[in-house]
Amino acid sequence: MLLELRDIHVHYNKVAALKGVSIQVPSDGIVTMIGANGAGKSTTLRAISGLTPVTSGEIWFDGERIDTLPADKVVARGIAHVPEGRRIFPDLTVEENLRTGAFLRTQRAEVEGDLEDVFGRFPRLKERRRQWAKTMSGGEQQMVAIGRALMSKPRLLLLDEPSMGLAPVIIQEIVRIIEAIVKQGVPVVLVEQNAELALNVASYAYVLETGTVSLAGAADDLHENEHVKRAYLGV
Amino acid sequence: MTELILQTVVNAVYAASYMSLIAVGLVLIFGVMGVINFAHGELYMAGAYTVVALYSQVGVPFFVTVVAGLIFVGLLGLLMEQSFFKPLRDNPLGGLIASIGFLLILQTSAVLGFGVRMAHIRPPTQAKFELIEGVVLTHQRLFVIIAAIVLLSLLHLFLRKTKFGWAMRACAQDREAAALQGISLSQISRIAMFIGAGLAGVAGALTAPLVSPTPYMGHSVIVTAFIIIIVGGIGQLEGAVVAAVLYAFVHTFVTTFYDGVVADITGLLLMLLVLVIKPTGLFGTKERA
Structure with a gap:
């Protein structure tokens, strides 16, 4: 287990x-x-x-x-946890939100690769990467929250x-x-x-x-x- | 009359510069850690006394003492974080009370070390620019203006372009969500405390030759800083800068054309007006969780 x-x-x-x-x-x-x-x-x-x-x-x-x-x-x-109510950072841009997910990672090139990967999964986030997260719709905010969790390269997602x-x-x-x-x-x-x-x-x-x-x-x-x-x- | 108005503008820009250094530090600490640092005015005072000790008494070059002021007061900030803000993390009221205690410690230390009288500091330079006939800007004041622009720009770049900058903003917006990204609140708080305190230290060090430090100089500064952060919107860094400029202009103009007491009252009325029209402050959004 x-x-x-x-x-x-x-x-x-x-x-x-x-x-x-x-x-x-x-x-x-x-x-x-x-x-x-x-x-x-x-x-x-x-x-x-x-x-x-x-x-x-x-x-x-x-x-x-x-x-x-x-x-x-x-x-x-x-372990990455997408909390109840999404809890994205409202006054960070979409891209900054995603990058905070990679806070602990030190391999720069890998992080850039994973960011592109997340943008591949959520094309709408790529279009809006410079937008304040609080201006996104509920569904998009959920995508930001999941994308942020994926940026930590988790072995388990909650x-x-x-x-x-x-x-x-x-x-x-x-x-x-x-x-x-x-x-x-x-x-x-x-x-x-x-x-x-x-x-x-x-x-x-x-x-x-x-x-x-x-x-x-x-x-x-x-x-x-x-x-x-x-x-x-x-x- | 034109000269007087222009001179007042110059004076207001100077006042706005050092007040924004102080207010931004206070806002940064409140934003990240959720505590109101009552000792912030005394950190400013400690910066001024760094100059008294090193520059006036020992003869260290002025700009070296300014850097020393930044580092020394920044370390005082770290000491505050480690000794009471951190243990009282879940108790903002406790943090506030502890910071009042630290205020008294710093004040008493200054009295014991330097006496209660004003310390007069010979300015490192008496040079001045005559902008136009009758409008002067002393170099000493220019240093303060330049330092404020440079340091606040650097802070802005740090917050917008670096990983620790994002982490600091993330902590200010949602501490729990920040922890879920692996961001250590303790580490970010230490950085915020060092920067916030250091900015107050620089403001104190640079203005020391202009204001004649006393151990009690922090009082008036902290009251002004509180007015500024309330007007700007608590927790809003940009708001603090804009409000510092607004307050400085109002206060300086009223002081020049009426008198200082009326200016203080006007400052408070300004705060009242903002609270009536927009209770969250000029830049504030709705209250945080």
């Missing part, structure tokens, strides 16, 4: 947000976490990337324990609600991009409220309910699960 969470507990001011979450992420494909608002999906991602301290439990990434590392050191290990607030046609475009990234060998942990979308693209899925994993299994199986159908797929 590339990433493994073992019995992770997280508290926000004494209130338990995660009550023993264990998750495994293999080194290819998409693993998804679905669940209602406040179930602990984003908190799980924040715990992995070091934004939220873990109260107990262990997080292992590629044979190394990472749950005590601060966020900027976790990135250095190869995506928090990439479909949030986007029109269906844009969501389809983002999904195609995510699938292309996975095909090129970068595994993805996808957090989604849109369970239909998540279960369609993922190979394995976890259902989070009030801070614990209530169900886990192959995405296709969960898609047919009665409880999942009723609670998350609305059928």
